[in-house]
Amino acid sequence: MGSFDRAGASPARLSALAVFLVVVVGGGLLIGLLNTPGAWYSGLVKPSFNPPAFVFGPVWTALYVAIAVAGWRIWRVAPKSGAMWLWGVQLLLNWLWSPAFFGLEMPALGLVVILPLLVAILAFIVVARRIDRPAAWLFVPYAAWVGFATVLNASIVALN
Numbered sequence: 779m780g781s782f783d784r785a786g787a788s789p790a791r792l793s794a795l796a797v798f799l800v801v802v803v804g805g806g807l808l809i810g811l812l813n814t815p816g817a818w819y820s821g822l823v824k825p826s827f828n829p830p831a832f833v834f835g836p837v838w839t840a841l842y843v844a845i846a847v848a849g850w851r852i853w854r855v856a857p858k859s860g861a862m863w864l865w866g867v868q869l870l871l872n873w874l875w876s877p878a879f880f881g882l883e884m885p886a887l888g889l890v891v892i893l894p895l896l897v898a899i900l901a902f903i904v905v906a907r908r909i910d911r912p913a914a915w916l917f918v919p920y921a922a923w924v925g926f927a928t929v930l931n932a933s934i935v936a937l938n
Contacts, residue, residue: 793851798850806842809877813881816880825934841923845865845868845916848917849913850908877890878890889931889935892924896928899924903917
């Protein structure tokens with residue numbers, strides 16, 4: 779299961795992919811624009827491994843594309859599966875993190891959101907692997923980045 783055959787390129791399936799991309803990438807970008815770091819974040823003590831600000835936009839855009847494609851791949855073969863449910867849970871948690879951390883200026887609340895986010899991402903990889911291996915692999919860089927972001931978030935909480 780999960781191979782991208784000729785049927786995978788039908789107009790209806792490509793339209794569904796476009797919807798996934800618009801919702802995930804558009805939603806992520808909108809939430810990012812509405813919850814910018816600002817002066818408050820600049821004033822926080824950050825660990826030495828904090829990446830420069832210009833890294834976050836391109837990384838998150840690429841990750842949101844991967845998240846959308848993975849969700850679409852699972853949706854087209856198992857729309858009512860546990861993997862699809864986990865995909866929705868991780869997306870909701872992902873979208874809650876920026877408002878919690880930046881919008882409310884509460885790094886500790888961000889940590890409360892990002893920990894279950896990381897668990898949901900890892901669970902998605904495990905469950906999706908049985909349904910569509912490429913969808914699971916699309917989440918591996920996302921898991922690595924959110925793992926790093928979790929350590930960064932925890933460090934900011936500890937330093938401030």
